[in-house]
Amino acid sequence: MNPPDHTSQEQDRIRAVYQQWLASERVSAYAWHRPDVLEQSAARLRVAGQMLAATVGADLAHARVVDVGCGSGGFLRQLIDWGADPARLAGTEYQPERLALARQRTAPGVYWHLGDLDFAGDGSVTLAVANTVFSSILEPDARSRLAAEMWRIVMPGGWCMVFDFRYNNPNNAEVKRVRRRELAAWWPGQECRYRTLLLAPPVARRLGHAPHLVSALLTACVPALRSHFVYMVRKPG
Template identity: 55%
Template sequence: MSNQAEQERINHVYRQWHGGAALDRYAWHRPEIVRQAAARARVLAALLPATVGRDLSAVRAIDIGCGNGAFLRQLIDWGALPAHLAGTELQPDRLEHAHAHTAPGVRWHLGQLDDFADASVDLVSAHTVFSSILDEDLRRALAAQMWRVLRPGGWTMIFDFRYDNPRNPNVRKVSDVELLRFWPTETRHYRTLVLAPPLGRVLARLPRLLPELLETLVPPLRSHFVYMAKKE
């Protein structure tokens, strides 16, 4: 499959995903979504001070596939300056939503990373982006672009799936081997988190302590990871 064909496939899948039952499944108020967001925030709140530093006011960052802008708003809440942040997206309606609901000053870009300069940012992130790319060459090309825009000493951040979803042929897990091949560096962090979504939805009806205990005590049940790699 050519890169262009793969990109068109991804665009088609995401256009179908917008709205309806799929959107309701991931609504912000659902208990399992609230728990996922809290788990991710806890991991990021531990990793960011250990990587880019505790003071985010000087950090320059790009979020790839920024969606509705949630991660960039999280960085702003934690002290990042909007003028130092950028979000890229391939879906115009999602980019418009992010722009409308985020503090002024963030740079919004429809398209790829081509317009961003070499070694220009301290942090480049991609949240559930790589699992949406089935083509290995396109994954490798995006990883190379992320490495290109990072300054020496900067960090990539990947939040994604560590398991395949047998019910969704449009996503593919991101393996440990791929992460090391994409960003070969000695300085890296890997954290697993979040109960597998089908299990999380079932347990959402039970007292909060049970899913939290399972997530803490049974690591194989965690379906996602956060990976950060430093550009030496």
């Protein structure tokens, strides 16, 4: 008898959770036009842009990037706006519906892949990105395997980049925070950067119609209220 494929089981669980999430009313809490969502999207792009410019470089035209769990392609579209060449970008996804949206909404030339990172060769990319992907993976071994695959495809001197949760959500058992020590164990690079950001969503939603200065001051002055992080690590070589 063959041993159970825990990676496949975890992928099936994530697909089911996402489908259930789409069918629920919770999706309205993340509508793009909500004041708290607009504010947090701007903050996230500001931090990501600063970190990319300081690591990969301000000129993204020659960067080869793979966005792991790319969803509907939003981050890759942002990279294109910042000067990346669509022909040097790739996005992977397990949800075919989201990948179809990515193809529809994004400039021609991006390579879209349904499934794992098996299409990418060793050391073939400048930057491997995972946005709120690891927190969706509850099984530790599955997390480690994905991290190893990202490390495999990054060229020496290239970077891994993660945007994810610092804290568990007591109302959502289907996500699990990513600890800093996990990041260090996955990717043993000496050059790394870690920044916390974003006012915790429950607080941000309550302040959605308050003056922007209120949430900005809380975010700046109370680091414990920052719910997310961006981490970048450089592969030696």
